[in-house]
Amino acid sequence: MSNRPRRPSKPYRRPRKDPVRILAFEALRAVDERDAYANLVLPPLLDKARAKGEFDARDAALATELVYGTLRWQGTYDVIIAECVDRPLRDVDPPVLDVLALGAHQLLGTRIPTHAGVSATVELARVVLGDGRAKFVNAVLRKIAAEDLDGWLEKVAPAYDADPEEHLGIRHAHPRWIVSALWDALGGGSAGMEELLEADNERPEVTLVARPGRATPGELLTGDAVPGRWSPYAVRLAEGGDPGEVQAVREGRAGVQDEGSQLVALALAAAPLAPAGAGNGGAQAAVRDELWLDGCAGPGGKAALLAALAAQRGARLVAAEKQPHRAGLVSRALEGNPGPYAVVTADSTRPAWRPGTFDRVLVDVPCTGLGALRRRPEARWRRRPEDVPGFAPLQRNLLRQALHAVRAGGVVGYATCSPHPAETRAVVDDLIKETGAELLDARPLLPDMPGLGDGPDVQLWPHLHGTDAMYLALLRRTDAANGA
Numbered sequence: 001m002s003n004r005p006r007r008p009s010k011p012y013r014r015p016r017k018d019p020v021r022i023l024a025f026e027a028l029r030a031v032d033e034r035d036a037y038a039n040l041v042l043p044p045l046l047d048k049a050r051a052k053g054e055f056d057a058r059d060a061a062l063a064t065e066l067v068y069g070t071l072r073w074q075g076t077y078d079v080i081i082a083e084c085v086d087r088p089l090r091d092v093d094p095p096v097l098d099v100l101a102l103g104a105h106q107l108l109g110t111r112i113p114t115h116a117g118v119s120a121t122v123e124l125a126r127v128v129l130g131d132g133r134a135k136f137v138n139a140v141l142r143k144i145a146a147e148d149l150d151g152w153l154e155k156v157a158p159a160y161d162a163d164p165e166e167h168l169g170i171r172h173a174h175p176r177w178i179v180s181a182l183w184d185a186l187g188g189g190s191a192g193m194e195e196l197l198e199a200d201n202e203r204p205e206v207t208l209v210a211r212p213g214r215a216t217p218g219e220l221l222t223g224d225a226v227p228g229r230w231s232p233y234a235v236r237l238a239e240g241g242d243p244g245e246v247q248a249v250r251e252g253r254a255g256v257q258d259e260g261s262q263l264v265a266l267a268l269a270a271a272p273l274a275p276a277g278a279g280n281g282g283a284q285a286a287v288r289d290e291l292w293l294d295g296c297a298g299p300g301g302k303a304a305l306l307a308a309l310a311a312q313r314g315a316r317l318v319a320a321e322k323q324p325h326r327a328g329l330v331s332r333a334l335e336g337n338p339g340p341y342a343v344v345t346a347d348s349t350r351p352a353w354r355p356g357t358f359d360r361v362l363v364d365v366p367c368t369g370l371g372a373l374r375r376r377p378e379a380r381w382r383r384r385p386e387d388v389p390g391f392a393p394l395q396r397n398l399l400r401q402a403l404h405a406v407r408a409g410g411v412v413g414y415a416t417c418s419p420h421p422a423e424t425r426a427v428v429d430d431l432i433k434e435t436g437a438e439l440l441d442a443r444p445l446l447p448d449m450p451g452l453g454d455g456p457d458v459q460l461w462p463h464l465h466g467t468d469a470m471y472l473a474l475l476r477r478t479d480a481a482n483g484a
């Protein structure tokens with residue numbers, strides 16, 4: 001044993017580097033600074049950490065939960081942090097706010113013990129912000145830790161009766177304008193409203209589609225996977241299931257696709273067509289069903305299912321997409337389709353095809369994406385109310401041109417991944433007035449599902465159906481429409 005006196009411990013201790021929290025912070029900065037999407041930023045960061053041997057599966061799961069949870073609850077955490085900081089939040093540097101939000105999520109949104117959440121976040125602050133700002137972080141986190149989430153919500157959310165939209169918005173981490181829009185879309189009653197907001201805060205399970213004629217659902221039912229709820233082609237992976245490990249997915253015979261999207265494609269494919277001359281008093285022509293168009297195809301999920309369905313009945317799909325790189329994704333999704341198809345980079349509002357060319361047309365139009373908030377945790381805070389009218393002219397124009405592109409008696413599916421009435425019914429109503437198209441009852445073309453509403457269009461819901469909130473209206477072009 002050495003008799004040397006022990007050296008006094010240094011006042012300065014190097015901060016402990018915690019790769020999980022550092023990675024989570026980097027992802028939050030990318031989302032904040034570069035307007036990046038978390039679901040695109042995170043996977044390469046995780047891959048890099050795994051390749052360096054820094055991460056195992058549990059670390060990756062924790063990093064994912066920290067990033068997604070912090071982003072999803074950001075607006076509510078900001079309200080709570082604002083109560084604990086003695087200056088307006090806009091005067092707090094964004095990286096400091098990101099560390100505070102990450103800390104708030106650990107303290108209020110996870111089972112991480114309070115002392116561990118505080119000390120891990122303060123260590124992170126020492127690494128990424130420096131000692132001075134770490135002290136500030138420490139002081140704020142200690143105030144946040146004084147209450148649990150329910151305690152804070154009691155304090156910061158107004159009473160339901162005083163302001164129901166703000167109350168629900170803060171309690172369920174949705175901006176007020178989105179609460180208001182979802183409420184309108186649900187029909188204004190209180191039924192289902194809290195369930196919907198809660199469902200938006202759940203991470204969706206991964207659903208696969210077995211592309212008909214190319215793969216069977218049975219082939220995808222390995223491990224703990226279970227059949228889909230509604231689509232005959234759907235298989236749901238168990239939590240943590242990796243689609244990349246499924247051979248049919250690697251070979252492009254199956255893909256990742258929400259059941260709502262599968263149902264949209266299936267309903268369009270099943271919609272009854274009328275012969276072109278029907279109603280003109282002439283002889284009934286055979287019902288042509290040969291040529292289909294997906295006018296907004298990128299990245300190609302619905303196009304791949306439609307192309308496979310078309311192939312089974314000897315029809316051909318043309319998949320049009322305006323953005324060249326997204327048209328490339330469509331080509332990849334359709335590769336190996338058993339029947340003929342074409343992918344074109346084209347603007348579907350200035351069609352290169354003649355009016356009346358197609359028997360079935362899908363326009364799954366660009367929209368606010370308010371129906372897929374559970375997939376994109378940051379989207380709800382990034383979207384603005386003015387985005388809704390911003391999409392309106394394009395949505396109307398795409399539907400107008402789809403109704404030109406389809407032949408008389410053919411059917412157009414108008415789909416959005418948003419339940420906002422201004423993006424769904426309002427667009428469809430305007431185009432029916434303008435073109436005289438007939439609105440078909442889409443409900444019988446979907447499986448026997450509860451909560452499909454009064455029709456004739458359908459709105460799917462995460463809390464009722466476990467799908468994204470896809471909207472679908474089916475319109476049949478009449479002879480009178482578009483001067484046919």
Ligand SMILES: C[S@@+](CC[C@H](N)C(=O)[O-])C[C@H]1O[C@@H](n2cnc3c(N)ncnc32)[C@H](O)[C@@H]1O
Pocket residue numbers: 261295296297298299300301302303320321322323326346347348349364365366367
């Ligand atoms: C909601 S996404 C379609 C998703 C796709 N149906 C799927 O299931 O994978 C809308 C797509 O329409 C494309 N788009 C937007 N304007 C367009 C236009 N004028 N002509 C053709 N495509 C357009 C966008 O680039 C985007 O890829």
